[in-house]
Amino acid sequence: MAWLLAHKLEMTRIVKDNTFVPVTLLEVPNLKVVTIKTKEVDWYDALVIWILKKDASWKLKDWNKALSFNEFSKIKEVSLNKWEAEKFKIGDTIGLENLEWVKLVDVTSISKWKWFTWAMKKHNFHGWPKTHGSKFHRALGSIGNRKPKRTHKGKKMHGHHWDVRVSLRWVPLELLNKDLKVFGLKGPIPGARKSLVIVNF
Secondary structure (H helix, E strand, C coil), X not given: CCEEEEXXXXXXXXXXXXXXXXXXEXXXXXXXXXXXXXXXXXXXXXXXXXXXXXXXXXXXXXXXCCCCHHHEEEEEEEECCHHXXXXXXXXXXXXXXXXXXXXXXXXXXXCCEEEEECHHHHHCCCCCCCCCCCCCCCCCCCCCCCCCCCCCCCCXXXXXXXXXXXXXXXXXXXXXXXXXXXXXXXXXXXXXXXXXXXXXX
């Protein structure tokens, strides 16, 4: 299983086989391998990937193999098998080269936060009558019972809406541009603009 980190840009459409195809554009930033974790030292195998800022320059200090925090904007740790981690070295760059033969990918990101919403919007409730003198329209309704005298756990009520981890499987890859470091996936991808997206293939 291979992976890639990208930033969500926006949605657009492209022409393919004389039809319009909706795609979400993702941009691959400057990804650098800064640490390789092993079972012998860290009890698990993983890579620590840092995203370089656009105006930053890559500088690796030889005396401690450390990096300046001012050079990076985000950090991400990716779990890999031992034989997969051995392919990378500290300072390696990760790009779009592995996507040339890929047709379907899995996408994981954090969905948009819709703040505090009431039950009808959050859980798509039908609602109550709006005519014939009814004064009960968008209310939640009964939330309790006689025994036990409490609200059951997991009751569909108002509260924090979205801002959760969402995964999509088998999303078609429709566009690939190495010069701009941009690729397009068919359909909408969860998350806000400039949010970090994990692509597995």
